[in-house]
Amino acid sequence: MTSKVSFFNPGIQKQNFKQFGWIGIVILIGWIFIVPMRMIRITDDWYGPEDVTTMTQISNGTELPVIVGGSILTGMFLFRYLQVPDAADMMHSLPVRRESLFFNQVLTGLVLIMAPLLITAGAAQVIAGMYPEFNELTPQTIWSWAGAFLIMSVFFFLFTVFVGMAVGMSIATGIITMILLILPAGMYTLINGTIAFYLYGAPSSNISAMEAIVPFSPLLFVSNIVENQQTAWQLAGYAAAAVLFGAAALVLYKLRPIETASEAITFRVLRPIFKYGVTFCAMLTFSVFYSQNDNTGWIIFGYVFGSAAGYFIAEMILKKTWRVFRGRALIGYGGYAVVIIIAGAMLHYDVFGYESTIPDSDSVQSVYVGEFISHPADYQNLYSTSDAYLDDVQQLHQAIIDHRPEEEQGASKQSVSIAYELENGKTIIRQYFYIDTDGFSEKLQDVKEYDAYNAIP
Template identity: 35%
Template sequence: MRSKTSSFNKEIIKQDFRNVGWISIVYFLGLFFIVPMQLFMEFGRDEPRITDDRGLFGGIFAYELQSLFLIVMPVQMAVFLFRYLHVKGASDFAHSFPMKRGKLFHHHILSGIILLILPILLNYLVLVITAGVTDVTEYYTLANASYWLWLFTTMSLLLFVAGVFVGTLTGLSAVQGVLTYILLVLPVGLYGLIAFHLSAYIKGYSGDMVLDRSLQYFSPLVDLLEYQSYGPEEVSVPVEVLSLFIYGGIAILFYVVSVWLYKKRPLEAAGRALAVRALNPVFKLGVTFCFALFGGMYFSVAQNTYSWMITGYFIGGTFGFAAASMLLEKTWRVFNLKNVKGWLGYGVAAGVIIAVIPLLWQNYEAYVPEQNEVEKVYISGGYWSYQELIDHELDVPYITSEEGVQSALNLHDQLTEVSNPLKDGEDSFFFVYELKNGDEVYRQYQISEERVRKEKKAVYETKEYKSIQYPVLGLDSSDIDQLLIHPNAAPGGEELYDPEKISAFMEALKQDINELSYDQMVAPRGLSSGVSFTVDGMRENPYHAQLFPSYENTIEWMKQEGVYEQMMIQPEDIHRVEVYEWPENRDYPHDYVHYVFDRLKESGVEPLEVTDKDQIESLLQGRENQEDGKYIIAFYFDDRNTNHYDLLSFDEGDAPEFIKEHFE
């Protein structure tokens, strides 16, 4: 009879178990001591810790440590299981077996899958058995444990086959490990670099929003690590169900490509940084491009000029090309004429790509909706103010009136003309349009010039915008459990619990805010006190307010209640005051008062020192947040702490006479 030879070779599987079985054991023990053993220890506590709805992903089970094992062990399995590919003698020996390459590859993959899933499955069985013999509902549910099994299995296989895929491309085990993690985070890094690049060239582009809303979808590692096992935010699973299906599909794709590469891989590739020489140009161009973007980002953040940004492109691209060449040639001696020519070629190619990217967004930059297209618009000082409303599931206070929408469009149109995306401005504007066709439009601008004052004033003085700028206007006093009023720079403060007092205070505060002029909004007079609210038992909320001496109704209410001295800063709270003349001839990159004050202190300028309480009281009429003026006023509250101060400023026309006389 003819003998039959099985396509399954159990000896290869046994050898794999002997070689890399220790990784599986470490994986099992790590998960066991973090999850089941932690559960058993909780059972033995006299006073068990407070649990939460996160189950096996909560603080008790140290999800961060679980993630560490999940990220490290599968990649280690891929590195050690396929190490023979990167050692010439071992590679020749392994491929001398009477077995096709594809079958050999499948045997090793099968070994890796078994050794990775087994630790997860055993820990899951321990959790299921424990749930069957005792009540564990305070710690997790079977649905939660099953999701844990699904998550760890899917992500382990994804990271494993990603490591195998990289292993087929390289001839060095150390490079395999490093490149695997680079591959998994590369989309995020590249996405972030391009987003920053666009935000530096395209007016209105909001890099903050783009990165916050979609960054996690570009890397399974970021998706895993972004989840927090503690905190007040709404409970959710670490990775969405749809994402797990997508990651499973990507794992299959990695596997299919890896099989093809393994069959095509030349045996002599062992010891080379890249096994496939055809990828060398792609690798060099990619590294040059990424480092050029990173260099441009670094220098533009430090200097905020296009000249330094271009310098960063040059330095970063040069470093990236040199690093890639050293890695591929396995020597630092890459500074020769041949590589200089290559550097010029790859540098030009990377430069063309960098230059072309912003050109694709020119229509984005110039677009301002027409009024008849707009249903409503939201304006705030930045993306995070808007996102805070979304996170707290609060209604967004849109501008809907025809006059308000038109004033927002006028401001937006002017910003497209005068804003500079690379220049940090003290004024920041974030627009959210909801169009009548259902589309949404987002834009963000920063500007430090007064060229939009007219358009800005028209928006600020609308009642609808004040509801955006001051969320407290939408807060019902009946929802407030407690409020705390405290001077921002001096000791003291007062808490209110009485519903009648809270209601009266809120009525006065809202009246003052609704009567604010544009100048009072952007540069209010006097040192402020802060108001924080406890709403429906929650201290963490977007409601807050600042009280200024110009709030006549609120100040009058405080005086009637006899708490004015505790709630607002008094001359007696101030130890001394320093007065500086705002320098006329200056070459500062910024004009805001705190920056100029720091430069004056560094230069050793002698100030006018004031300790007379009557004079200090007159100085409390200065303005906050001015970007220009005649005099800078520094209030010190404790002589032992010179870093504890607050600043106001005066124009020449409204400054007290004794200041003018001193500096004449």
């Protein structure tokens, strides 16, 4: 009984709903327009599909701003008092423990984001029972859709709360939350583009690898839910992640100094991570942008300008002044530059042997050769298990490595893509775009004589 009284505070709940109840109303209005209103419109003969079998046919993907935006804003507003010095002092002067404050704010937030979705799902079931256009739309379909988005809404909310514990400004909380949600897919794209520039034969795009990233990228994953491509295990993973972020947020809340309100990053130990994280992301973004014309000079400019801009802007945010071009800041940037130069040299000289790697014949299950390959699964029926074909492909691959023709567009150029499917289930892909084949034309011709190559449409 003592635990219930200490954690649930009716006074705080009443004040929260008076102050933030409008958030739930806005979210509910959004859901009403996205689902019930669209269902009614579908009943008109001139609008929508004849038979509706999924909720996606109704919402058409328009629920994403409500799920993501509504959850993030809820987390920002409910814990905004932590980022305003006077409000932080006032709230923490109450005879209420921090755990109780945290619990009550989170409880209010969960009600604000979950109740509108549950009301919407109930309304959808009622409307579905009233019109024949929705005979195929079962209650299980409706509530499965609602359950999936409930999990993701809670995840986005608690993740925002977690970020907010480490950030001292409300706007920064929203911005950093969005950056972190985009980060897995964004970093993959940027790093992949950088590696493809440095390492000869590295694929510039691999849809299969990108699809493997999707479950770990919340914004891409929630888009998959719209397309009904999620699995129960993936949703369970996000439910567990939501609980973990909530628990981590509570730990940070108990450790957070009250006086750090209005600081960009509230914990000193996280400030270097923020600073160098911004620097690294800015550097990759500018380098990929300037790599479009394959000019080394411009790419180096992108590295230097992007890293410098990211580093010193992050420094200004942390120090709250533009006077950062001095002393320790310059030394810090110099240290970062040295590390990046060493990493770049390691890529340039291929110290790990990536460019020269050709898998042993005994470890290869099947092989594919063609001009392009972006999604290995789509080419599965074009892989060959012929030992003779594999041997000729490996000889062709070795010839390309030995001659190392430049990649540049031209009428006489040809692209060569090679994919080895290994016994351990992994796939090794190498792509050489628009290369001169004069140095290995005979070996390429040997490969082209096989039925496996000619089967490519």
